[in-house]
Amino acid sequence: MPVIEVRLADLRELLGVEVTVDELSDRLPMMGTEWKGVTEEGFQLEVFPNRPDLLSIEGLARAYASFTGRRTGLVEYRVRDSDYAVHVDRKVEGVRPYFVTAAVKSIEFDDALIRSIIQMQEKLHVTHGRRRRKVAIGLHNLEPIEFPVAYTTKPPGFRFRPLGERFEMSLTQILAELHTGRDYGWIVEGFEEYPMILDAKGMVLSMPPIINGEYTRIDEATRDIFIDVTGTDMKAITEALNIIVTTFADRGAEIFSVRNHYPDGGVTTPDLSPHAMKLDNSYVVKNLGVELRPEDTARYLEMMGHGALPGETLTVNVPSYRTDVMHPIDLVEDVAIAHGYDRFVPTIPKIATQAAGENPIEVFSRGLRNFLVGLGLQEVMTFMMTNEGNLFERMCLPDEPVAETENPKTNEYTVLRNRLLPSLMEVLSLNKHHPYPQSLFEVDDVVLLDEHEETGARTARRLAVALCHGRANFSEAKAVMNCILDNLGLTEVETEAGGPPCFTEGRKLVAGVDGRPLCWAGELRPEALERWGLEMPVAALEMDVDALFDLALKGAD
The missing domain is CATH 3.30.930.10 (Bira Bifunctional Protein; Domain 2)
Known part of the structure; x- marks a missing residue:
């Protein structure tokens, strides 16, 4: 499971309070993470695969602030309209068919943000992205890009200048000679053409899922970013995009939508609207074995970052970045976490079965x-x-x-x-x-x-x-x-x-x-x-x- 490095000073700045290492080592494991130890600048934390939103310091700070009662309830993010558009070529259908994008602006890059974004991108690739096979993320300097952007395929002899390289290389050379090509070339192995992202001038943004182009390199002077996510599963890449843009938004960036045109339709992303779920309070009580009023259940759900309207049947608004909530039982788990596993009294159930023995x-x-x-x-x-x-x-x-x-x-x-x-x-x-x-x-x-x-x-x-x-x-x-x-x-x-x-x-x-x-x-x-x-x-x-x-x-x- 992925282990993230957290700078204590950075986390304190995001929380707005002077939390101590002792407090964090006690409370963070209660959220469903595992404390791995103290480092020179902060600490290490193991994040379970069902919570990719915690792979960034920003997501961790958001969840911790809610869990500890500092800022509870649903966080709402504004997505501004834009004229940005991308076109998805039908040629990618048999190669890497899905593509979603967004833009974020007014970013103040510093060392902490750069390290956080790099770490989040790497961890998302390994876990949520299945080593980039299912999901691959590209971040680009928005300024030089001329829209509309095209997502298409190019033959092995096509050339461009990869990120960090001095000269242009063919796609075949990139796969054979660059370490990212050798590490991830297996994903596109066997295809006659490889996926490419180009702007209206024909300049290469990326060869997903292998490497970005030098044309849209990001540095500390960059203020606006174009985000692309490609993959083999539309739900997975949409979830990854939502996690990334909310991470930037928590640092003060503004989110802008992009229209993604497919051969048979289109979709505007990101969509950060929460999805509503119904949860019977009796279902929670039955599964947890503790008596909870609807008001208690609603309060616990808000501690986990949800919006909740109390009642015998609660209406729960689940944040777009909570990819793990797919069934009411997932909300029950969140209630259990907020209630505190240490407060549950273990009892032997009265059931008419015999306890199992060793194999x-x-x-x-x-x-x-x-x-x-x-x-x-x-x-x-x-x-x-x-x-x-x-x-x-x-x-x-x-x-x-x-x-x-x-x-x-x-x-x-x-x-x-x-x-x-x-x-x-x-x-x-x-x-x-x-x-x-x-x-x-x-x-x-x-x-x-x-x-x-x-x-x-x-x-x-x-x-x-x-x-x-x-x-x-x-x-x-x-x-x-x-x-x-x-x-x-x-x-x-x-x-x-x-x-x-x-x-x-x-x-x-x-x-x-x-x-x-x-x-x-x-x-x-x-x-x-x-x-x-x-x-x-x-x-x-x-x-x-x-x-x-x-x-x-x-x-x-």
């Missing part, structure tokens, strides 16, 4: 872990995500289908593991500087593709052991396997030569019952050791915990 497979897995610790092995806990190089190439195993990440952020984590042993091998490769022997185990989940599952995949529980020292051998791995099976009372297990090609021929086995594999064990091939950079032999095994659990249950019956 039996977890109890069984814990028993296996305790037993392996008793054998002198050290438990490790590794990530379920890995990469194909670790799963297959370094293990000397053939490639096979696995669950993949569609747009991995790094090459280190691109797939979900389908076996545990590569994870233990990676731990061994990272700990060559530690003394030997190193005897590791892990009991955890893997992900297996399964066409019979709704998601096309399922999780499975596995156990893996890796023994690394100068005399590690097949017999040692087999002995550990036999200890586990004997401890579970599984004496009718059949073993035969065989197993995956990561093990040395003639020094590996497969164990099973009635044709169902339970375990693979053996000595790692020298080629695999070399690929992992290990100089010591490794004896290892991997067991199917789900199968062990089923057999143990049958034995208990």
Whole structure:
């Protein structure tokens, strides 16, 4: 979840009061955020994804002032009319179809505002915008722009001067050479033409969602700004625009509307009018379990920034920037926050159901872990995500289908593991500087593709052991396997030569019952050791915990 940096002096200026760090550390978590600690200039705060309006200091100050009773109720923002217009070309429909805009004027830029806007834009991109795929935001100096602005597409050979660059570059060069192109080029990958925003003179404002043009660079002398938001979801980009313009308005800027012309109609943005919802007070009381009068409920809603008319059925005006309020239960949550979670008295409900117990497979897995610790092995806990190089190439195993990440952020984590042993091998490769022997185990989940599952995949529980020292051998791995099976009372297990090609021929086995594999064990091939950079032999095994659990249950019956 995103963590924002808040300058205490800046927050105090926006609130108009001298709040202390102690007060903030006590009250801000009550609003549904998480206090992360004090910094040199202020503090860090973790904001949950359902409240993108709190990703700016301005939005945080607005919410805190309301929550603490300093300025309660609905904040109304005036949107002035303008002659500004943009035209959306039909060519963008199959690329990045949605586009909304606004203008803000009379901005007094200073260091605090610049830092706040940059932080808000970055955090919105990562969370609300899904790394710019769903929503991308562009801020431009309004002064040089000649309207109407066009949102269209251009071929890869089209050239313009990107922000911060000295010379013009083609769109192909931008995607290949600039770090923003490499980071976000996957969003427009596969299209014959790329989205572009140009003014009436043909000057480039932006290549969304990659980079702005140098033509509309913003600096401290800028007073008026043109805002564009592009994306794949009209609701999401409209919400992002509302959050941005209200942030500027809280700094004293004036908001101006822009007419966005689409091939089949048009929309004027921003629309900051609140949306009305009905809320039965009895619904609030039923869900929270506390007796509240309609007047109390209305007061609590106003503490959360809403407008509310009391009555048995309240009329609630929800601010345009509160993207998380979609159902009456969301208003109930706001009432609970304003009432104070610390004031709720926990009670056990009187219901005719039996309290749930711990999942039996977890109890069984814990028993296996305790037993392996008793054998002198050290438990490790590794990530379920890995990469194909670790799963297959370094293990000397053939490639096979696995669950993949569609747009991995790094090459280190691109797939979900389908076996545990590569994870233990990676731990061994990272700990060559530690003394030997190193005897590791892990009991955890893997992900297996399964066409019979709704998601096309399922999780499975596995156990893996890796023994690394100068005399590690097949017999040692087999002995550990036999200890586990004997401890579970599984004496009718059949073993035969065989197993995956990561093990040395003639020094590996497969164990099973009635044709169902339970375990693979053996000595790692020298080629695999070399690929992992290990100089010591490794004896290892991997067991199917789900199968062990089923057999143990049958034995208990």
